[in-house]
Amino acid sequence: MSRVLIIGAGGVAAVTIKKCARLPEHFDEIYLASRTVSKCEALQAEVGADRVKAVYAVDADNAEEVEALINKVKPDLLINLALPYQDLPIMDACLATGTDYLDTANYEPKDEAKFEYSWQWAYQDKFKDKGIMALLGSGFDPGVTNVYTAYAAKHYFDEIHYLDIVDCNGGDHGQAFATNFNPEINIREITQRGRFWEDGQWKETDPLSVREDLDYQNIGVRASYLMFHEELESIVKHFPSLKRARFWMTFGDAYLNHLKVLEGIGMTSIEPIDFQGQKIVPLEFLKAVLPNPGSLAEGYTGMTCIGTYITGVKDGKEKTIFIYNNCDHAACFEEVGAQAVSYTTGVPAMIGAALMLNGTWKGAGVWNMEQFDPDPFMDMLNQHGLPWDVLECEQSPFKR
Known part of the structure; x- marks a missing residue:
């Protein structure tokens, strides 16, 4: 049985959640959290409480709060669809709890318009030593x-x-x-x-x-x-x-x-x-x-x-x-119910998560998308709405 916790309830998250909900063979149980719990409740109502088991309010800037939520849900994988500013607190929470991690965009400091992978690549040894995996940038571009x-x-x-x-x-x-x-x-x-x-x-x-x-x-x-x-x-x-x-x-x-x-x-x-x-x-x-x-x-x-x-x-x-x-x-x-820019990011997040959960893409440490065999991902793009x-x-x- 696979259990995922998705943090975020914006346009991209809505696509990912709906796509995951249609694939119980990959996503047995889905849990959803956001700063605004009413958005989570609306998505839960749309896909059904049988697919999104529970919703929670969480401040993703607060690593301890995310850690407490992970300990409550006990997911096999955390899908981070929050803001890039929140990547590091969420990664810290995953590290503390030994939970696999996936996101769609790299970290960016709140007070400086600068984005690069250095901050997340710095987690390589920590994630590897913990025996957990982080997959970075599982959107469209990047992804x-x-x-x-x-x-x-x-x-x-x-x-x-x-x-x-x-x-x-x-x-x-x-x-x-x-x-x-x-x-x-x-x-x-x-x-x-x-x-x-x-x-x-x-x-x-x-x-x-x-x-x-x-x-x-x-x-x-x-x-x-x-x-x-x-x-x-x-x-x-x-x-x-x-x-x-x-x-x-x-x-x-x-x-x-x-x-x-x-x-x-x-x-x-x-x-x-x-x-x-x-x-x-x-x-x-x-x-x-x-x-x-x-x-x-x-x-x-x-x-x-x-x-x-x-x-x-x-x-x-x-x-x-x-x-x-x-x-x-x-x-x-x-x-x-989404526009194509949200769709083209939300679908790859689901695919990356599915490949992690079924063990097709697996390895301790911090990984970028191009480091794995591309063929299974390319096959799933054709199957799930993004033919190439x-x-x-x-x-x-x-x-x-």
């Missing part, structure tokens, strides 16, 4: 894109040299300005300097200053901007033959214009300011007035295209492939 890379390296190349991860949301939610996942995390991420790997070192660019107009399958040409994304950090570590690795994301002009204005007047700042005798963080206030990403799902049209261009050598000849998925917003809403295709390209759309 599926890491597995795409491992799959390509296993089946298509003798050596991979150039990697470009591309993330396009070609959908329309009808809002003047809204983010497709947590606004605070989203805006912190895209306003940072770009960073990419080339010739054995990290190189930086000004935020959103490098643009390519790329043609996305079943969407068309979209302006794509170079950013830093955490999967680059682990992929270049585990595939040392890479000469260059980059990440690109699409943004429309209206979105960028709104963002520029908000940044210009200080609304994206994470530095507290005095307001009527209280300290407030402008970005947290902005998050409160922007649409909840979960509310965008109904009426959302169009689709996403997320994938990985890889150029390398096979049998002495250079070749390029593109592995990708298209995900339709309306189809996601019809299936689980491989295109063999005459050449990469990117210049050397």
Whole structure:
């Protein structure tokens, strides 16, 4: 019998919970916790008390509180779908209780817009000595894109040299300005300097200053901007033959214009300011007035295209492939009441958890997705709503 504890009750968590609830062969008992217990209760009512056995209120910033909850539930696996700020307290609680751990995004300090794996990789020896496993970044990007890379390296190349991860949301939610996942995390991420790997070192660019107009399958040409994304950090570590690795994301002009204005007047700042005798963080206030990403799902049209261009050598000849998925917003809403950005993160979290629970992916220590055999994960993507295709390209759309 397998028992999972899921912390978080936002848009991604809702997808993961609904997907887990449909698979009793992998998830016998599901327990759910969040700071706002009413969200947990709503999800429990939706999937049934026979699948979500109990719900709890928990402050995931407090490792001792999470530890007490783990001791009460006694899960085989904790799925962390809370905020990136809370990764370390939850990992500490898992370490104290000897519980396996999975998340979808790497740690980020609350008071500094900086995300990297160093803090979580530092748990390697502790988790290994305890005989427990942590699987980092089991979302789409990071997550599926890491597995795409491992799959390509296993089946298509003798050596991979150039990697470009591309993330396009070609959908329309009808809002003047809204983010497709947590606004605070989203805006912190895209306003940072770009960073990419080339010739054995990290190189930086000004935020959103490098643009390519790329043609996305079943969407068309979209302006794509170079950013830093955490999967680059682990992929270049585990595939040392890479000469260059980059990440690109699409943004429309209206979105960028709104963002520029908000940044210009200080609304994206994470530095507290005095307001009527209280300290407030402008970005947290902005998050409160922007649409909840979960509310965008109904009426959302169009689709996403997320994938990985890889150029390398096979049998002495250079070749390029593109592995990708298209995900339709309306189809996601019809299936689980979510938009595609939540769906593309929530489904891989379920798959990673299933592979850990059934022992397909297993090992003490802290692991990134590309370190395991990609084939079982790729098979489950096809089975559970995120089918993928491989295109063999005459050449990469990117210049050397």
